[in-house]
Amino acid sequence: MTDGPAPDAPANVLTDAALVRRVLNGNSTAFTVLVDRHAPACLRLATRMLQNRHDAEDVTQQTLLRAYKALGKYDEREQYRAWLFAILLNRCRTAAQTRARRLHVVSPGLDKAPDVAVLPNVARAELRDDIARAIAQLELPYREAFLLKHVEELSYEEMAVATGVGVSALKMRVKRACERLQILLGDGDDAKQ
Amino acid sequence: MPTRFFCRPFVALAALCFVLPFVARAQQSGIPQLPVRIGASARATIEHLADSLRSAGIPSDPIYDKAAEGVLKGADDARIVAATRSLAKELGAASLLLGPGASTSDVVSAASALRAGVPAPDIQRLGTRRIKSQATDGRLALSFIILADFASRGVPVDAAFIAVDGLLARGAGGAELTAFRSGVERDLLAGRDARATLTTRAEGVLKRK
Amino acid sequence: MRSNNEPDSDAEFAATPLLSDALHALKEPVAVRAEWRDSVLREIADLPRPQTERNGFALWRPISIRPLYAIAACLAAMVVGAVAATTVLRPSVLPAVANGNNGDANHGVESNAPVQLQTASAGHKTIRFALVAPGASHVSIVGDFNGWDPKATPMSFARDGNTWLVDMPLSVGRHLYAFVVDGDIVADPSAARVVDDDFGVQNSVVLVGAP
Numbered sequence: 001m002t003d004g005p006a007p008d009a010p011a012n013v014l015t016d017a018a019l020v021r022r023v024l025n026g027n028s029t030a031f032t033v034l035v036d037r038h039a040p041a042c043l044r045l046a047t048r049m050l051q052n053r054h055d056a057e058d059v060t061q062q063t064l065l066r067a068y069k070a071l072g073k074y075d076e077r078e079q080y081r082a083w084l085f086a087i088l089l090n091r092c093r094t095a096a097q098t099r100a101r102r103l104h105v106v107s108p109g110l111d112k113a114p115d116v117a118v119l120p121n122v123a124r125a126e127l128r129d130d131i132a133r134a135i136a137q138l139e140l141p142y143r144e145a146f147l148l149k150h151v152e153e154l155s156y157e158e159m160a161v162a163t164g165v166g167v168s169a170l171k172m173r174v175k176r177a178c179e180r181l182q183i184l185l186g187d188g189d190d191a192k193q
Numbered sequence: 194m195p196t197r198f199f200c201r202p203f204v205a206l207a208a209l210c211f212v213l214p215f216v217a218r219a220q221q222s223g224i225p226q227l228p229v230r231i232g233a234s235a236r237a238t239i240e241h242l243a244d245s246l247r248s249a250g251i252p253s254d255p256i257y258d259k260a261a262e263g264v265l266k267g268a269d270d271a272r273i274v275a276a277t278r279s280l281a282k283e284l285g286a287a288s289l290l291l292g293p294g295a296s297t298s299d300v301v302s303a304a305s306a307l308r309a310g311v312p313a314p315d316i317q318r319l320g321t322r323r324i325k326s327q328a329t330d331g332r333l334a335l336s337f338i339i340l341a342d343f344a345s346r347g348v349p350v351d352a353a354f355i356a357v358d359g360l361l362a363r364g365a366g367g368a369e370l371t372a373f374r375s376g377v378e379r380d381l382l383a384g385r386d387a388r389a390t391l392t393t394r395a396e397g398v399l400k401r402k
Numbered sequence: 403m404r405s406n407n408e409p410d411s412d413a414e415f416a417a418t419p420l421l422s423d424a425l426h427a428l429k430e431p432v433a434v435r436a437e438w439r440d441s442v443l444r445e446i447a448d449l450p451r452p453q454t455e456r457n458g459f460a461l462w463r464p465i466s467i468r469p470l471y472a473i474a475a476c477l478a479a480m481v482v483g484a485v486a487a488t489t490v491l492r493p494s495v496l497p498a499v500a501n502g503n504n505g506d507a508n509h510g511v512e513s514n515a516p517v518q519l520q521t522a523s524a525g526h527k528t529i530r531f532a533l534v535a536p537g538a539s540h541v542s543i544v545g546d547f548n549g550w551d552p553k554a555t556p557m558s559f560a561r562d563g564n565t566w567l568v569d570m571p572l573s574v575g576r577h578l579y580a581f582v583v584d585g586d587i588v589a590d591p592s593a594a595r596v597v598d599d600d601f602g603v604q605n606s607v608v609l610v611g612a613p
Contacts, residue, residue, distance in 0.1 A: 014267055015269070039442070041602060043434060065445055150425060338609060345607075
């Protein structure tokens with residue numbers, strides 16, 4: 001790759017690893033850049049995982065605070081995003097468990113899709129509901145794998161860092177999640193079977 | 194790697210001699226340049242994307258803008274490639290939906306509408322309206338811009354489309370479309386219901402026309 | 403069951419228009435609320451500075467030092483502390499509004515939102531951009547209209563001593579932009595629209611009206 005950044009390089013142009021170094025060297029504003037850089041993706045992933053905006057904000061906030069405290073443990077050889085997602089996914093899992101009752105309410109047959117304000121720009125209300133229902137029907141590990149691969153576009157190696165699951169198992173999960181979603185979304189008749 | 198590179202001046206000189214004619218040709222032909230920070234592999238991919246768009250008559254400048262934006266924001270090559278690829282797909286889809294003869298601004302604004310979540314059939318329908326009316330006054334691009342704006346603000350896209358399509362069908366021009374958007378924006382900031390304000394503002398604009 | 407090593411099984415997923423639409427919908431950004439961001443940053447600011455485990459060990463390891471050196475070290479620490487305090491307490495070079503301290507970006511700073519001044523030429527309007535950035539030494543505007551080049555369009559300091567201004571002829575349409583304040587990219591706090599972009603750094607949007 002290239003040589004390291006100049007010491008006076010502006011924070012916005014630095015890599016995540018360089019920003020982490022700056023934070024550890026006492027420049028706390030460098031973490032603001034990291035927050036701005038990664039909070040949108042964290043919020044999106046959490047929102048899609050939990051299907052609730054408020055819960056997503058809570059777990060993302062917890063994640064960012066936790067990441068800041070644990071920054072000294074970050075290994076530069078890992079992608080910062082994957083490392084952050086690892087923290088986030090743990091928080092999401094915890095939140096999903098403690099709020100299982102609410103998630104269980106999210107099922108086909110409801111008049112209203114689960115807090116679909118999470119998908120404000122979906123073209124048609126019908127499709128929006130279908131997606132929310134279909135995603136909600138995926139078991140958490142499959143939902144995670146699918147969202148990381150197809151929405152956040154992580155590599156399988158990054159996904160392995162984020163989930164702690166092996167690459168081959170992740171490929172299987174993504175494949176099964178896709179097959180399931182294709183049935184749920186792609187063909188109404190199949191979905192009813 | 195750069196250290197090793199500079200250790201071999203003859204290789205660098207040879208590479209420069211090889212690259213310079215292409216750079217000069219590109220500058221002469223008015224093709225934008227990719228920022229130097231982008232690596233060779235990513236550069237080749239992005240150039241290929243831009244070439245594909247150009248050869249299909251689709252504007253490729255936004256691809257270079259996107260790459261420059263990525264460099265400014267410190268994104269790595271993989272992320273820049275992903276962003277330009279995604280944009281190229283949207284531009285290609287927009288061009289396909291609008292059909293031949295669409296202007297650059299029509300295609301670019303339709304692509305931004307697609308990205309904002311305006312459904313492809315709606316884009317296509319507005320494109321058909323352009324072909325029928327042979328309008329070239331920028332109203333179509335403005336319509337896409339308005340739809341993209343509304344979509345990104347959480348306004349129901351189906352209702353926004355009906356309102357904008359209705360305005361175009363009844364001959365609204367650029368001034369009316371702009372007044373409509375401004376009115377809706379004011380109402381939204383005042384906390385009014387989006388669907389209701391879309392209807393009210395569209396009717397109001399047409400009455401004043 | 404098919405092998406899970408098929409190279410393009412992932413690409414197949416978005417092959418149909420409906421699924422492509424679904425994926426597109428799932429990829430829609432979720433807006434970061436300014437209030438939420440502020441509260442996160444405030445909480446982080448209250449936390450002790452993170453340290454590498456090795457640094458922590460080094461800080462707490464007992465050391466022996468001669469008394470004269472200890473006095474010299476204390477004096478040096480006082481000087482450093484005074485300099486640091488002066489530096490930290492001076493007015494921020496970042497615009498206050500850009501840090502999101504004023505809550506909703508749509509309120510309170512409307513006077514700094516991009517203003518359409520006049521028709522520059524056919525299909526172009528002159529737009530005035532303004533940013534309150536007291537203490538900044540260099541501010542420029544970047545966007546899809548200048549190739550995101552931070553050197554292309556420097557802004558000039560207004561007489562009020564706080565505001566940076568530039569008038570830009572822009573084509574009618576939707577433009578993405580941001581400010582560069584002493585090398586840091588800052589979204590326009592007074593812009594009515596801020597969208598997530600592909601690189602995790604927010605852009606501001608200006609819509610330039612039709613004639």
